Amino acid sequence: MTGQVTKLEEHLLKGIVRKIGDNPMGCGGYADVYLGEHFLDEKTSPVKVAIKSFRGIHLLKTEQQGQQMNRLLREARVWRTLAHANVLPFLGLAECESLSAAIPVLVSPYCENGDLTVYLDEHPYSVRPQIVKGVAAGLHYLHGKDVVHGDLKPANVLLNDIGIPVIADFGRSRIIGPRGFTTPFVSSPRYKAPELLDLEQSDEDPCEIRITKASDVYAYALLSLEILSGRQPFHLCKTDLRATNYVLGGGRPEKSDFGEPGLPVEAHSIWPILEVCWVAEPANRPEMEKSFSPV
16 A cells, blocks of 8 residues: 555645536546546636546445555556647546545546537537547557557547547556556447457456557547547447447448438548458558558
């Protein structure tokens, strides 16, 4: 525990952080995100921030709380190394006065424009190609830093105050190292690469499921198609289970899936790239560092 405290102090944010309201802005598999305020000192006005709090920590045993602390520190360690226009900044860890959390919370800038699930419906189509390029630039940067995101989807792409897309939520991310690259978390099934879906169907230990740059590239292709088409991946599959079985059976998006009037011209223009990104064999997918640097 002493080692955890020392590592924790490295990430602590100066000032006071307080939660605004009782209801979270968003909920994930293991954490809630609240709107908050950061008071740097008594002389300056507070700044709106997003507060990510691990759910139900106080109900866990001491050993399990320690595991959650390790998860928190891992996310902070990955996130604090990143600085790019298309990656959400990390402000630090904080003890939130108005949130009864057993461990600190993660603090980041508040993006008033929300995530892609809301933003795309409220803005003209003309913003979509630029969002696709921005996400590519952010993922290109992450992979160049040997960081794999692991859960790329509309809810994890926020739009900052001037409409620039920023990749968020590094709870499933890893920095590639000599110990390999595994995660106990599962990403959203409709964006999940077939090799990950295949492992989940096997007797493989969930903690040994391996996320890679190639699985990020697969997710990026499906996310890009969704942004440009306005349809979620495999929209003809009414349930996630059907979509999973379709992908495991070799199914991929087809232009004919989109009926009339069909796909917009921007989706047609990048279709050959998308097709290479979602091929079954991870080694045959392009690398973000090489293939997407000109965007």
